[in-house]
Amino acid sequence: MTQxxxxxxxxxxLTPEEIAQFHRDGYITLxxxxxxxxxxxxxxxxxxxxxxxxxxxxxxxxxxxxxxxxAFENFSLVNAVxxxxxxxxxxxxxxxxxxxxxxxxxxxxxATLDYDQFLAKRPAKPDAVFTMHQDLGYWPTGTPExxxxxxxxxxxxxxxxxxxxxxxxxSQKQGLRPHRPLMxxxxxxxxxxxxxxxxxxxxxxxxxxxxxxxxxxELIVHGSGGNLSPDRWRRTYIVAFRSKAxxxxxxxxxxTHSHNDTIAWETHLGxxxx
Numbered sequence: 001m002t003q004x005x006x007x008x009x010x011x012x013x014l015t016p017e018e019i020a021q022f023h024r025d026g027y028i029t030l031x032x033x034x035x036x037x038x039x040x041x042x043x044x045x046x047x048x049x050x051x052x053x054x055x056x057x058x059x060x061x062x063x064x065x066x067x068x069x070x071a072f073e074n075f076s077l078v079n080a081v082x083x084x085x086x087x088x089x090x091x092x093x094x095x096x097x098x099x100x101x102x103x104x105x106x107x108x109x110x111a112t113l114d115y116d117q118f119l120a121k122r123p124a125k126p127d128a129v130f131t132m133h134q135d136l137g138y139w140p141t142g143t144p145e146x147x148x149x150x151x152x153x154x155x156x157x158x159x160x161x162x163x164x165x166x167x168x169x170x171s172q173k174q175g176l177r178p179h180r181p182l183m184x185x186x187x188x189x190x191x192x193x194x195x196x197x198x199x200x201x202x203x204x205x206x207x208x209x210x211x212x213x214x215x216x217x218e219l220i221v222h223g224s225g226g227n228l229s230p231d232r233w234r235r236t237y238i239v240a241f242r243s244k245a246x247x248x249x250x251x252x253x254x255x256t257h258s259h260n261d262t263i264a265w266e267t268h269l270g271x272x273x274x
Contacts (some may be wrong), residue, residue, distance in 0.1 A: 001103055003056075006032065007032065007033065007035075007098070009261040010094065010097040010098060010101065011097075011098065011101040012025050012030065012033055012042070012098045012101050012128075013101075013105075014028075014030075014102060014106070016021055016107045018030070018209060019105060019106060022106050022215060022217070023106075024170070025169040025170055026165050026167065026169060026170060026171065026172035026173075026216060026217045026219065026220030027169070027206070027214060027215060027216040027217070027218075027220055027222075028214070028215050029206055029208070029212065029213075029214050030102070030212060030213050030214075030215065031209070031212050032209075032211055032212065033098055033102075033153065033211060033212060033213045034094070034095055034097075034098070034153060034211045034213075035211060036210070036211065038094055038095075038211075039210065039211060041093075042093060042095055042153075042155075042237060043059045043111075043155055043235075044091070045087060045090055046118050046155060046235060046237060047085075047088075049061070049080040049083055049086075049118050050078050050080065050118060050120045050235070053100070054080070054086050054087065055125065055245075056086065056097060057080065057081075057086055058260045059258075059259035059260050060078075060080065060081040060082055060085075060086075060258055060259050060260055061081075062075075062078050062079050062259065063075040063076060063078065063079065064077040064078075064079035064119065064192065065127055065128050065130065065192070065226075066127075066132060067127055068259075069200070070083050074259065075121075075122065076121070076122055076125035076127050076128040076226075076227075077119065077122075077125070077130065078117070078118075078119070078120040078121075078129040078221070079117070079119055079123065080117065080118040080119075080220075081115070081117050081258060081259055082094035082115060082116060082117070082256070082257060082258055083116055083117070083118050084116050084126060088264050089171065090116070095153055095237065096113065096116075099149075099151040099153075099213075099241065100113065100125045100241065102151060102215060103149040103151070103215075103241035106149045107147055107148075107149055107241060107243060108214065108243070109221070109236075110243045110245065111149065111241040111242070111243065111244075112241060112243065112244040112246075112247045113122070113239060113240075113241055113247075113259035114148070114240045114241060114242045114250070114257065115239075115240050115256075116151060116237075116238060116239045116246050117118075117237075118235075118236075118237055118238075118239040118242075119235070119236045120233055120234070120235045120236070121162060121163050121226070121227040121233060121234040121235075121239065122227065122233065123162075123227060123229050123230060123231050123232055123233055124227065124228075124229070124230050124231075125226060125227045126227065127150070127226055128163060128224035128226045128234075128255055129193035129218040129223070129224065129225055129226045130223045131164070131193070131195075131223050131226045132166075132168075132178060132187045132194065132195050132197060132221055132222065132223035132257070133179060133193050133194060133195050133221070133222070133223060133239075134171075134172075134176060134179070134195060134218070134219050134220065134221055134266050135148065135216075135218045135219075136148075136149065136176055136218040137176060137177075137179040137193050137195065138193060138249065139180055139250075139255070140253060140255050140257040140266060140267060141265075141266045141267065142249070142266065143242075143246045143249050143250060144243070144246055144249055145242070145243035145245050145246050146218055146242065146246055147217060147218065147239065147243065148217055148218035148240055148242050149215050149216075149217065149240070149241045149242075150172075150215065150216050150217070150218075150236050150239075150240040150241075151213050151214075151215050151217075151236060151238065151239050151240070151241070152165065152213055152214045152236050153211075153213045153236065153237040153238070154208035154209065154210055154211065154212050154213065154215045154216075154235075154236060154241075155210060155227055155236065155237060156210055156232065156234050156235050157207075157208065157209050157210055157232075158206075158207055158208045158234050158235050158236075159205075159207040160207070160225065161227075161228050162227045162228070162229040162233070162234040162236050163224045163225045163226055163227045164205055164206055164207050164208060164224060164225075164234070165205075165206045165214055165216075165222060165223075165224050165226075166203050166204065166205050166222065166223060166224060166225070167203070167204055167206060167216065167220055167221065167222040168197070168201045168202065168203055168204070168207065168220065168222070168225045169202065169204055169220075171201065171219070171220055171221040172217050172218075172219035172220040172221075173267070175219070177195045177196070177221070178195065178196070179194065180193065180194050180195075180196075180249075181191040181193060181194075196237070197221070199272070201221065211254040211256075218242075241254075249254065254267045
């Protein structure tokens with residue numbers, strides 16, 4: 001019987017080549033993970049958040065390209081962290097289930113949902129830049145089994161004009177690089193960290209069609225440019241999976257990925273900015 005790849009009900013079956021690429025290069029691009037019909041209910045909930053209609057989020061609703069105190073009408077890169085916490089009907093949706101299937105194939109059967117996030121670059125916002133970084137630089141030290149599969153679903157066609165994801169393939173093999181807060185000496189004014197590129201880094205753009213996803217690990221250097229399009233958004237729905245041991249450790253120290261968390265754990269930032 002011939003092996004079937006791609007969408008299979010709640011699952012998305014990877015090819016051996018896709019699995020190998022993820023572990024070799026630190027990322028993969030998967031086409032048509034969600035159909036147009038499947039996207040519509042997700043899009044409706046997504047847009048409620050991006051319009052600022054969900055209350056009580058605090059710093060979990062912010063501009064990811066600017067300071068926490070920037071007024072909503074001036075946001076460039078609208079960021080809603082942990083939307084399933086604030087809207088429980090999002091939990092266990094079809095995209096989550098397919099992303100979980102993908103993550104189990106990449107990380108093993110203990111792959112557990114760690115966090116979710118909505119990101120939207122408004123049109124004509126050249127400053128809607130997500131600075132180059134490694135995800136692990138944002139997270140606590142000492143986590144066991146830190147390998148991560150971060151799945152990013154395109155709700156809009158994404159290209160270099162509206163600020164698609166860009167990566168440095170293979171950079172995950174070089175370890176964690178020094179990170180700097182983008183604003184000030186710490187992250188009290190803004191959540192943003194930035195990493196410096198080297199002369200040997202080769203940046204690859206990852207354009208997507210609506211319904212495609214990228215999957216990247218915790219150490220690949222990545223980011224995205226501003227939105228230069230006069231009329232197109234770039235909306236992205238992220239769900240990230242890590243091992244159950246890793247997620248359990250994070251929660252045991254009070255780390256939930258919320259920007260409202262009070263930091264009471266050792267971070268990478270202190271060691272990486274010395």
